Amino acid sequence: MSTARLLRLQQLARFLTLVMAIALTLGLFAPRGQAAPAAPAVPADRGAAPPSASVPPSVPDADAPQLRAYQDSDDGSAPAEAPAPSAEAFGPDTEADEAAACDPASFGRTGAALVRLVKASSLDCVNRQFQIPAEYAAAAFRQSQMLTIAEALQESARTYQGNDGDSISQLMLYLQAGYSVQWTKAETVGPYDELPTAIRDAVNAFFANPHALDPTPANAGPLERATVLADVPRRSDHYVGVVRKVLDAYQPETWDRANLLRAVNPVFQVLFRGYDTKNPDEREEFRKALLAEPGLLDALNGFILRARGHLLDTDRNNSLTLNNAIDELTRLASVEELAPRARAMVKNLVDTAGGITGPDWPQRASAAASIQKADRANCGYYGTCDDPQRFKDAYLPIRHTCSPTLRILAQDLTAAQLAAACASLNGQDALFHGVSRDKGPVADDRNAALEVVAFDSYVQYVPLGRAIFNTDTNNGGIYLEGDPSAAGNQARFLAYEEPAPGGGSQIRNLNHEYTHYLDARFNLWGGFGEGAPGKLVWWTEGLAEVVATSYLKEVNRAAIESAARHSYRLSELFDNDYGDQNRVYQWGYLAVRYMLERHRADVDALLAKWRVGDWKGSRAVTTAIGTGYDADFDRWLSGCAAGACANIPEFPQFKACEDGDTRRLDRNCVRTGVSATAGNYAHFYLLVPPGTKQLRVTSSGGTGNADLYYHWGGWAYTDSYVTRSAGPDNAETLTVTDPPAGYVFFSLRAERDFKGVTVTSEF
Structure with a gap:
């Protein structure tokens, strides 16, 4: 993945x-x-x-959806900008009243009035515009609006005093919200062809200000938003100098006290994006930018050496920061001119970690995982070729068989926890098959046995999951389907323990990820990714939410709150992709539940196509539906928000x-x-x-x-x-x-x- x-x-x-x-x-x-x-x-x-x-009794267990990859649209078309509505359409007459009301229609004001409104709004209000209703999206976030805010940000950046006195955070967050909305509503909002340059100028103005890197708590929010904003336009070649500045400036003694470490993590995303871009011209520009910053290697290595004592602690964000930093240092080995020094620096991290079970083993695990991904051919130089099996043997000693088709590998689960997990998984099948109405596994699916891997905690899961299974762990758990048609393929999902509401601990992600396994085996032909042309995200994540939480008897309060906002039409949700979490999970849940309740025949028609890999045919089904259900879905959302979604819908299920x-x-x-x-x-x-x-x-x-x-x-x-x-x-x-x-x-x-x-x- x-x-x-x-x-x-x-x-x-x-x-x-x-x-x-x-x-x-x-x-x-x-x-x-x-x-x-x-x-x-x-x-x-x-x-x-x-x-x-x-048939063991079912035991409720907590669950959270896996976080999967953010994928870009390949559509390069640029629709015309929507015309600006008249000022009379936008509610109260004063910016203060508008800010208090946080009316999405208010952000259709233009010029100085828009800037005053954004600055007067709370961060919570601006944050809510990530979910702006579709009818207001173009008025608030068309390019001319975004250019106005980018120009205001550049002006505020020049006079920045190291705090949020001029509401600089609101301006930055508004630009992030606009990009988020434009990624999902490009046809409505229009193109952003001029905006990347305007944001580059604003971000560079911020980092040219002597207060940009002040190690103070007042600077934490603005600095973090500035580093995030550097990634938003996806032009990494513009920001390599910013990355070096931030890494060079980090000092654990002062930055940690000021809570500034969170501002570092986004710069690793900037570097990653440069390698990941699909545009070969931009990739070449990024390579040139790397070579134009000869101090970047030393900045990355120096950051790791200064910060690792803090990053090896038990904080989940710190665990990811260590992984990200070592990832990007290792990835620089792919640049021919930088490879010898980059490899020497990474080997030093391997050698100084103290071995597989040494005091700094997460550093060794992070380095081994980074080498697997970015420089595997040279694993012998680093001495990490056998690390996946060595870490597995050392940290997953528990092997427990639930049934001939289900086993658990665990780091530290008691016999009672293992029995409860087995019972919970076995008990879920009946409900899944009742909702799915499948007729057995899809053709060519050999994933008859599932392996569940449970780590002791999130901070164990992050480095160990990467080092052992060569997968990303910046998530709440992940299902790894592999190639279900291949002999010897092992389907598995990775999870970890977390505190249980009533005390003790439980396996997080257990039932949501198990639903992914069942869905992939009984409903979706082929491996993960093969169904991308069918636009399956609304279904796969929505179904996992519906089935897992039905079984766990949980009410989705967040989905009910989302329904009240009416942010999306059903026709938009059929085009879901991984990215905005609320849209993927809460709105995926709402879409699947609505379709199961109101249009079961359409669900069955889609399933019939998915089970044979007819992705074009399944898209024809949703295309034929088009906007035909949008009005009814909107009415259903009103009922959901009013209490209907707190009731128990009558989905059939199987029992022992x-x-x-x-x-x-x-x-x-x-x-x-x-x-x-x-x-x-x-x-x-x-x-x-x-x-x-x-x-x-x-x-x-x-x-x-x-x-x-x-x-x-x-x-x-x-x-x-x-x-x-x-x-x-x-x-x-x-x-x-x-x-x-x-x-x-x-x-x-x-x-x-x-x-x-x-x-x-x-x-």
């Missing part, structure tokens, strides 16, 4: 609120006055005795089959842990009520190969059946239309030994 670096800088402190509870278990009872029929006289079993089935006879199936129920040896059978029967239109039995998961047989007159065998499903693994489905009332029979026949199989019946 690509690196979620923008999130690292701007939204690390953000804890995502869990979403709303929506679980409904369907109880099956005989009508009053009608006796349930007796069990059938079952014939003698010619094969192995049926296995016992055990309750009868003590492990051969008996029932309506919407699941038997787990089914097994048989080669040539033998696992038999099942169920009672079909009169008038049943369709009956479906599905097998999935586990190991080996079982084929599914159906018969209505007695046990089903290879020489006595009506229909069968005989694939190469355990993913089998039989659908019977208009089945006869009374008892019918299904059997799993072991083509090879199988175990750990799940059997689901629904009608």
Whole structure:
């Protein structure tokens, strides 16, 4: 997966609120006055005795969505700017009144009136404009508005006194908000072709001011926003000098007391962006800018050596800062002219860390991870080629098997915590399959077994997850699907412990990430990223929120608050991409919940396309919907905000089959842990009520190969059946239309030994 670096800088402190509870278990009872029929006289079993089935009780666990990569739009088209509305459209007559009201319409004022308004607004008010309703976006953030604010910022930067007396933070934050809105509403807001130069001039004016790097608390906010703003236009070649200035200025004794370290992290994003740009001309300009700042290498190395004593502590932001700094130093080894000195500096960090379990092991882990990503061919020079396995052996000693298809690797989990995690994961399947209505794994998906990796804490997860699994950990957990069609591929997700609300600790991210695994296996053909043409982000993250929090019985207060703001139309959410967290998670939840409640047939049509990898076809479905549901979605949002989203919607789900006879199936129920040896059978029967239109039995998961047989007159065998499903693994489905009332029979026949199989019946 690509690196979620923008999130690292701007939204690390953000804890995502869990979403709303929506679980409904369907109880099956005989009508009053009608006796349930007796069990059938079952014939003698010619094969192995049926296995016992055990379904652990579900244990609620906390969850938070994974943060994935921010991806740029490749669309270079530039729509015309929207005309400026008249001043009469913008509410109160005084800037003070407008600032107090924080009315998004007010930001349609122009010139000096706009500047006065932004300066008079609170930071909270300006921050809310990141979610400005679509109808006000062009008026507030078209290029002429942004140029006005950039010019005002340049003027304020020249006279900056080391504090926020001239509301310089509001001006910087407004420019960030405008870029954020323009990235997601480019057709509405219009192009920013002149703006990068104006922002460069303003940022350079700030750093030319002698107070820009004052090591004082009053300077913390403005300095951080200035370094973030240096990344916003995505022209890293303009800001290499700024990066060097900030790194050279850092002194732990004074900067840490003033809370200025947070202003350092964004400069690493500036460097990363220079390598990451898709524009070859800009990449070459960035290379030239690096060579024009010969002190940059020393600035990076000097920062690490001065700061590492503080960065190796238990603060989560500091852990990321150490990773980011070493990443960028290692990446400079890709520049031929800088490579020898850059490599020598990184090797020194490896050698002075004290080994895999030494006192400064996070430094070694960060360096090893950076080398894997940026200079792997030279791992022998650094002595880190075997570090992934060495760190894994040293820091993940616990290996716990939940089932044949689920195991946990952990750093420090108790037996009770392991049992609770297994039960929570196993118990979630029923709800997922009830919402998904899938018919087993998608074609070519071999991810039948999942590995859950649980680190002891976030500060352990950050360096160790990178060093062991070569993935980004600037997030709340991550699912690594790999290539599901490849033999030997291991699906896994990484998580970590955090304090539990009632005391003790719990695995963060457990159920959200598990939903990603189930969704990828049963709903989405191919590996992560292959579905990008289908624009799946609204679904994948929204579904993970809906399913995980339904299971955990949590209300998504943040989503309810978002619904009240009416920030997005449904048609916009269908184009979601990773970036703005509120849009991805809260609005993804709202979009998926709305579609499941109001337009289930459309969801089923999309799923049918996604399950076969027809991304063009799925886009045709959302394109056909177009703006047709926008008005109804807006009304639904009003109801959601008014309390409807605090209620429990009725989504069907599967439950464990309750009868003590492990051969008996029932309506919407699941038997787990089914097994048989080669040539033998696992038999099942169920009672079909009169008038049943369709009956479906599905097998999935586990190991080996079982084929599914159906018969209505007695046990089903290879020489006595009506229909069968005989694939190469355990993913089998039989659908019977208009089945006869009374008892019918299904059997799993072991083509090879199988175990750990799940059997689901629904009608």
